[in-house]
Amino acid sequence: xxxxxxxxHLLEIKHLxxxxxxxxxxxxxxxxxxxxxxxxxxxxxxxxLISIFWINVFSGLGDGYAFMVMFPYAYIVVSYxxxxxxxxxxxxxxxxxxxxxxxxxxxxxxQWIIGGFAASSSIAIWGILSPVGALLLLGxxxxxxxxxxxFVLTIVSWFMNSTFAHYAPAIPEHIxxxxxxxxxxxxxxxxxxxxxxxxxQTEKAMYALVIEQGKTDKLLLNIxxxxxxxxxxxxxxxxxxxxxxxxxxxADIVGFTTLSAGxxxxxxxxxxxxxxxxxxxxxxxxxxxxIKTIGDAYMVVSGAPExxxxxxxxxxxxxxxxQKVLREMSKKGTGLMMRIGINSGPVVAGVIGSSKFSYDLxxxxxxxxxxxxxxxxxxxxxxxxxxxxxxxxxxxxxxxEPLEVKGKGMVQSYLLIEEDVETTSSNKNPSAVPA
Numbered sequence: 001x002x003x004x005x006x007x008x009h010l011l012e013i014k015h016l017x018x019x020x021x022x023x024x025x026x027x028x029x030x031x032x033x034x035x036x037x038x039x040x041x042x043x044x045x046x047x048x049l050i051s052i053f054w055i056n057v058f059s060g061l062g063d064g065y066a067f068m069v070m071f072p073y074a075y076i077v078v079s080y081x082x083x084x085x086x087x088x089x090x091x092x093x094x095x096x097x098x099x100x101x102x103x104x105x106x107x108x109x110x111q112w113i114i115g116g117f118a119a120s121s122s123i124a125i126w127g128i129l130s131p132v133g134a135l136l137l138l139g140x141x142x143x144x145x146x147x148x149x150x151f152v153l154t155i156v157s158w159f160m161n162s163t164f165a166h167y168a169p170a171i172p173e174h175i176x177x178x179x180x181x182x183x184x185x186x187x188x189x190x191x192x193x194x195x196x197x198x199x200x201q202t203e204k205a206m207y208a209l210v211i212e213q214g215k216t217d218k219l220l221l222n223i224x225x226x227x228x229x230x231x232x233x234x235x236x237x238x239x240x241x242x243x244x245x246x247x248x249x250x251a252d253i254v255g256f257t258t259l260s261a262g263x264x265x266x267x268x269x270x271x272x273x274x275x276x277x278x279x280x281x282x283x284x285x286x287x288x289x290x291i292k293t294i295g296d297a298y299m300v301v302s303g304a305p306e307x308x309x310x311x312x313x314x315x316x317x318x319x320x321x322x323q324k325v326l327r328e329m330s331k332k333g334t335g336l337m338m339r340i341g342i343n344s345g346p347v348v349a350g351v352i353g354s355s356k357f358s359y360d361l362x363x364x365x366x367x368x369x370x371x372x373x374x375x376x377x378x379x380x381x382x383x384x385x386x387x388x389x390x391x392x393x394x395x396x397x398x399x400x401e402p403l404e405v406k407g408k409g410m411v412q413s414y415l416l417i418e419e420d421v422e423t424t425s426s427n428k429n430p431s432a433v434p435a
Contacts, residue, residue, distance in 0.1 A: 039136045039194055043129045044079055044099050046190040047106070050126065051075050053182060054110065057175060065169060068113055075106045096137060100146060104130035108153045115168020116161040121180035124157055125187045132191060136198055224359050225289050225305050228351060240350035246303035247315040247344040247387060248366055250373035251279075251322060254337040256296040272296060275336065278325045286318045291361060297373070301361060304349045312344050312390035319381045320418065326379075337379050341372025344387040371405050372413060381416040388414045 051072035058068040079102055086095035107126040114120035131147035157164075220229045231239060253259075253275070260268050279298055283290045288302040288311075300318060303311030319340045326336050345365035352358050368384055376382040388397060397414040405411045 039198055040096065040099055040133045042194055042197070043103060043133050043190065044083070046186070047103055047126065047129065048076055048079065050182070050186055051106075054123075057179070061172070061175070068110070071106055071109050071113065075102050078102055100130050100134055100137075103127065103133060104146065104149060104153070108157060111157060112160070112164050114171065116164035117157065119165060119168040119171050119176070121176050121183050123179065123183050124154065125183055127153065128187065129190065129194075132194065136194070220357075223357060224351065227305050228359055232351065232357070238350070240348065241305065242346070242348055243304040243307065244346050245307075245311065245344065246301055246347050246361075246365070247312040247342060247390070248347070248361065248369040249298075249300040249302075249315045249319055249340060249342050250370050251298045251300075251319070251338050251340045252373050253296040254339055254378045256336075259335070260296075271336075275326070275329070279322055282318055282321045282325070285321070286314050288314050288318055291359065301347075301349075304347065304361065305359075312342075312387055313394060315342055316381070316383075316391060316395060316416065319416075323379065323381070323418070339373050339376035339378055340381045341369050341374070341376050341383075342381065342387045343369035343372055343384040344390050368405075368408070368411075371408070371411070375403050375405065375413070377415060381418070383414050383416065385412045385414075 054072045055069045058065045079099060082095050082098035085091055104127050107124045111117070111120040111122070111124040114123065117124075127150050131143055131150050134143035134146040217229070220232070224232065228239060263271070276293055276298060280290060283300055286302075287308070288300050289304065291299040291301055293299070300315065302308065302314040302318075308314065319342065322338065322340065326338055329336055343365055345363070345368075347361045347363040347365050349359070349361050352360060365386075368386075372382045372384055382400075383391065383397070391397075396417040398417055400413050400415060402410040402412050
């Protein structure tokens with residue numbers, strides 16, 4: 001029975017201190033919507049301490065000063081009654097209004113009862129906590145009314161000061177000096193600590209915002225070119241550009257459908273992730289733009305969104321490195337081979353989608369690059385006539401028999417000769433093999 005009674009007693013204590021423990025927790029890790037409430041709570045705690053100070057000071061002066069402690073006592077009772085209602089009923093508006101009103105009127109009433117500015121050592125200065133608390137809790141618009149009320153009460157105190165002073169009881173000089181020190185330094189200290197706390201929480205929020213913005217930017221750059229992402233962040237206008245001369249590459253893993261049929265889902269994703277991750281590194285190395293992957297196909301453009309004169313050469317250098325990557329992986333038993341098709345010409349580029357953005361290319365140049373891949377040869381790089389004209393002075397090619405391409409008729413294409421690629425890469429003006 002004793003243990004049960006002790007447990008009941010502990011539960012009762014826990015229930016009583018729960019509001020205060022919750023407040024302390026919120027003070028050190030407040031959520032965004034409770035930050036103002038925490039700051040107001042700090043002000044209330046400070047006002048409570050100064051009220052206790054006034055009660056002790058004036059009570060110590062004798063029975064003739066007992067009436068002066070009426071307002072500090074009333075403040076403590078009303079303030080903590082509203083605090084209890086707030087935590088019990090979650091009536092935030094009631095709590096906020098009550099605390100701001102008490103913070104505002106109690107210092108002025110105390111000043112009037114004591115005998116004006118001089119006799120009270122300007123105790124009304126504590127009232128400034130009310131509009132400051134309203135500013136931090138309610139925002140600029142609603143705090144204006146509280147500041148106006150503080151200003152009006154200050155003017156009233158000034159006009160009525162001689163009347164209050166006439167009826168002022170005698171306050172010992174050392175009490176007045178001590179009160180002046182407490183009022184000025186106390187109010188200033190509380191304002192500084194509150195503003196410092198508010199600023200620290202603001203800095204934390206801004207830092208978190210910067211971190212999240214960085215994550216968002218990084219995510220955006222994963223799906224859009226940097227210049228396009230920057231334009232999209234600066235303006236919501238439609239992005240659609242005409243590029244007169246670009247080079248497009250399509251690459252596709254040969255027989256991957258058949259190869260993947262015998263793989264587990266994990267192995268399938270792992271091998272594609274390995275291949276395309278290495279390709280992504282190569283696109284950064286050569287300064288070209290990955291557009292998308294479609295199944296086991298990989299699409300890249302050079303010359304868009306940023307123009308460059310050597311767009312065709314950049315794409316061929318990328319294609320050669322992609323072939324090297326696959327050959328290295330084949331040595332490990334993957335057996336992967338690719339067909340690569342390249343075409344040069346004009347395209348339209350732009351961003352589509354409103355919630356899921358996509359930077360894409362359209363035009364006959366894109367279609368023909370895809371056809372070069374489809375009609376290509378495994379482990380070879382096939383280019384169109386247009387691409388050949390841009391590359392023939394820098395690389396060696398062999399001319400193929402014209403290909404019958406659906407919708408295009410007979411199309412001339414060329415296969416890059418890779419045997420002399422090292423010589424070609426180091427010397428950009430070799431004698432081209434006649435096509």
